[in-house]
Amino acid sequence: MLIPAIVAGIGTLVPIVYLVLRAFDADLATVQRLVLRERTWTLMVNTVALTAGVMALATVMAVPLAWLTVRSDLRWRRWITILAVVPLAIPGYVVAYALISLGGANGFLSQLLGTVVPRPSGYWGAVAALTLYTYPYLFLNVRAALLGLDPSLEESARSLGHGGRAVVWRVILPQMRPALLAGWLVIALYVLGDFGVVALMRFEAYSYAIYLQYSSAFDRTYAAWLSLILLALSLAIVATEGRLLGKRKYARTGSGSQRAIVVTKLRRWSPLAYGYVGIVLLASLGLPFLVLGSWMVLAPPSAEAWRSVLEAFLRTASVAVPAAVITALAAMPIAYLAARVRIPGSQLIERLAYLGYAIPPVSLALALVFFSLRTVPWLYQTMAILIVAYVISFLALAIGPIRSALMQVPPRLEEAARSLGRRPFVAFFQTTFPLIRKPVVAGTALVLMVAMKELPLTFLLAPTGFTTLAVRVFTRTSEGMMAEAAPFALAIVLFSSLFVGLLVSYEGRR
């Protein structure tokens, strides 16, 4: 039990060590000349501006939507909630693809309006695409916090003489803080780690610059340095979130059960609210589906095209399935260790697994390239190293649900089984495992879905000629072959949406 956990934990660290080693390969003067130049600084400004822009726009989209679905008398609130979560299934590069399809001389808008609308690109293009697929993370967090808000707190603020606006500022917003911070953290990590969107929008953020540097330059030292800086930026954001969150407790302190949520009547504001919800859902969900659907009508793919989609799908599955299974197998002992075993270091291993999630994929990919070239060259550009990368990157996704399920299973069950003559391992599989089987399956499915649409790790680590669905969409789009990219993008979106739906219904069944 201990050994696989430690191996999985260390697995995250080793590639990073090699990244550092590679970065310090060059002598100090070279490093100074390479790193301390204006370009590094420009990239930093670009990356931070992109992150801030996406966070701000996502807040504008997610917070009112969350409030409307929890605290207003809007109709179809449940359906709106589900539709607002589905964009999680649509990869960023597909959103970027849809946005790019709109503009340009052959774009939909020009055909619709008769005039040429420029293709979205650069900063605003990247902000739009990234926001449209990351805002659900903030939406979900804020929504959960609003649901958990105790209405009696607002009422006591009212009774203490505070008006509506003061209640929002002094009672509701402070309690939203952890949710906002958690949502912003996830969004920031996505933006820093994103490769597809910034590459397609040709916006020079770190991950795109790292890729350009890696693929074009002789000297990979600068690429290693940029990766390290990006990694440091991610860790700084994680640390900042932790510091801002602090150790404060926001849970209810009193006893007694919480009363039902008070719903605000929208009255004359309701047309505005419906319009707002309509625009948000149309942009995030309608846009990619409409664009993909239009391509299917305008340029129906040939049977041969569909065959190559199927081949790419099967190739993608051939790495995603083993990656998902291995990730779940590694996640179980780590979650068990973190939830049950009180030995020094058991929490640390879990933290390392979460670190793997926070490492920007481009940095991780480069780290694994350097690691494999130095120590195990025969692994370089193999399926094995790609699967390792997936496992490191997605381990945290599988640990989360398993760990929270383990917390709910009393450890006494295993002790009871042991007092009835079972060996420890058998006791686990006969008592605890049946009770956490659902989250294990859900975690595996989640990893499978994310791996199926993964782009940067696959793009940088896959064997030459090994193209997944995601890689196909990306390369076709960057070559401007929008119609050819459409069936591949459609396959990803349909598969992911199907999986999100399955996961939601699977979790719901008890």
Place this chain on the structure above:
Amino acid sequence: MSDTAPHPHPPSNVVEVRGVTRRYPRTEHAAVDELDLDVAQGEILCLLGPSGCGKTTLLRLIAGFEMPDAGRVRIAGTTVADADTWVEPERRRIGFVFQDYALFPHLTVRQNVAFGLRQGSKASRLKQADAVLDLVGLTIFADRYPHQLSGGQQQRVALARALAPAPAVILLDEPFSNLDAALRGSTRDEVRQILKRTGTTAILVTHDQEEAMTFADRIAVMRAGRLEQVGTPEGVYLRPETAFVASFLGRTNLVRGEGHGATARTPLGELALSRPVHGQVMLSVRPESLGFSGNGAGVPVRVVQREFKGHDLTYTCQLADGERLRLVVQTGPGCPVQVGDVVPVLICGAAVPLEPSSTMRVRA
């Protein structure tokens, strides 16, 4: 390596604990401190003590869920833990009944009870399980799931599951504390009858002195990781050795006195002693051995509080001559004495001298 060879001499004690110590990291005192304990074949022993005294730790040390830092544990003549022996819990022939029962929620009642049965065909194991279910009177619930049963029924399933493999000793960790008061008494009686009928050796952990006295053949009073006193319920109640035992098992009055042989001089006058003592001594006088006298004999006290409890009356009194001594007196429910009255108090029976070494701690 486990020492599975039978003990050369037939064991009279099913459980033998010698010098067992268990210390948790970052704590000042050991949870269990060089403790010795014997439990005889067929005996029901109650480990009684306040929360945090180490009684559950001791039970888990015997079960093998915890490893002792020092000392030796033997079960049915086999050493299961000492400096160079460690037998895993699944090889110790113990049955464990958990406070929250820890029934397997994904198995039916019958499957839960059959879980510990490893010998024979599946059909014979289920038949064995049914026999044990019959013993605890739950045959009709065999095909239900634990969450479909009441608390008392879950309790008996947990007992049946622990009894089914015929363990050498059954260990019960506060098994009745999750039941409401009305159910607790009857469940306790049933469990005791089942244990006695099957001749099962049992150790029960509790912080409820009434539970310990009604359930146990012998009580081991535990405090701060050590055993304070071991004896029959009557023994520990009527002849407590320390102030802690005296006040933990029911209410008592602690009275200072000067012993000279069979009697002692106290603020309550010259009191007869249960055993001869000389010099300064602390005495325990139970409230029920005090009474108000009708004929004027005795020490006058002023009544400061009167609690009517239905089956009896409890008075709190202060010595009338100003000496700072509070007395608790228990009488029948019909006593006419009221708050503010000054009445003489008499003792019937002997006062119990306590060990002078013990720390004084009186329960309110």
